Every structure is written in C-alpha cells, then in structure tokens.
C-alpha cells in the first residue's frame with residue numbers, strides 16, 4: 284500500500300502544455316524507444332533497455348517503487364505520446380528529501396520541454412509530499428541537464444569525484460539541491476499564479 288495515500292497509481296500532473304501521468308503496459312514500446320538509446324542513458328543510473336523484457340522489468344520496478352513509496356516516476360506525455368519521464372527517487376520521509384531525475388526521447392531534446400514538465404513534479408514534491416529539499420546529480424559533461432537544473436533554481440553544492448562506473452567509464456557527479464523556501468520565493472519573484480497539484 285502506498286504510504287502517501289495516493290491510491291493505486293500516481294496522480295496526473297499538468298505541466299505547461301504537457302501532461303505527466305502514470306505509466307501502463309501500453310507505454311512499454313514508448314519506454315523502450317526512450318531508454319534503448321545509449322545517448323539517453325549515458326549519464327543515467329540505467330542500462331539501455333534493449334529488449335521488451337528489459338522494458339517490462341523497468342516498468343515493474345516503477346510499480347514496486349510506487350507501492351513502497353520510494354520512487355515515483357511519471358511519463359511525460361506530449362502530443363498524445365510518452366516522450367520522457369520525470370522521477371522522484373530515494374524518497375526519504377524522515378528527512379523530507381528526494382532525488383529528482385528526468386529524461387526525454389532524443390528527438391525531443393533542445394525544445395525546452397523538460398522545463399515545461401518538471402516544475403509540476405517539484406510542486407508535487409513540496410506541496411503534496413511536504414518535502415523540504417530535492418537533490419539532483421549530473422555528470423559535469425551533461426550540459427543540458429545542468430542548464431535545466433540551474434534554470435529551475437537548483438544550486439551547485441559540490442562534486443563527487445569518480446563515484447559511478449557506468450557504460451564502461453568512471454563518471455563524476457556534480458551535486459545540486461533545491462530547497463522548498465527557495466522554490467516558493469522564486470515563484471513569488473516571478474509573480475506566478477500558485478501552481479496547483
């Protein structure tokens with residue numbers, strides 16, 4: 284049973300022209316199309332999903348994470364198609380903290396789509412889950428991810444040297460953090476409407 288009383292699946296969130304929704308079996312081909320691409324997973328803690336069985340296992344781990352309340356992964360739907368995902372992982376209720384991650388199918392890179400989707404998940408994390416802090420990490424070479432995090436207001440907090448071995452290479456990780464009070468203050472500064480969850 285989900286510890287946040289979310290029922291049987293994640294709620295649908297609304298971004299700026301995109302929808303974030305629960306992933307179903309019907310989305311397996313889309314998940315495979317996104318995550319079979321080695322360029323998409325190059326800096327992610329995920330091996331390429333090269334087979335339907337690997338995609339099924341991936342979806343199963345998303346479902347288990349939801350039931351445990353440790354990992355919430357939404358599909359990003361644009362033009363009626365799942366084109367990416369956004370994830371809250373390592374959800375820690377004791378310390379009111381989680382890690383955020385995101386990925387898009389390569390054809391959708393460079394269009395500002397992530398910035399249209401991720402704020403809805405951040406808002407969910409702070410308003411619905413009452414988290415205090417969201418962390419993220421990014422390989423220093425992953426310029427697009429770093430740009431997205433900084434535009435969202437995440438601050439650089441340090442560098443973990445050679446902390447991952449992934450895709451046959453040792454990788455560094457830049458650490459980022461976003462505090463709830465900084466997120467609220469930036470929403471006020473930009474004179475946004477309150478974002479509903």
Ligand SMILES: CC(C)(COP(=O)(O)OP(=O)(O)OC[C@H]1O[C@@H](n2cnc3c(N)ncnc32)[C@H](O)[C@@H]1OP(=O)(O)O)[C@@H](O)C(=O)NCCC(=O)NCCS
Nearest residue numbers: 323326384385386387392393394395396397426427428430
């Ligand atoms: C990270 C990712 C989600 C970014 O999403 P996006 O919607 O394409 O990002 P944007 O279009 O807002 O681009 C962000 C910035 O990076 C720049 N950029 C995009 N792709 C780039 C690339 N390959 N190299 C350098 N800069 C790039 C954009 O020009 C933009 O720059 P600006 O801030 O000066 O305008 C996407 O690149 C992706 O799916 N990468 C693979 C998965 C991944 O690494 N996820 C992050 C780890 S959790």
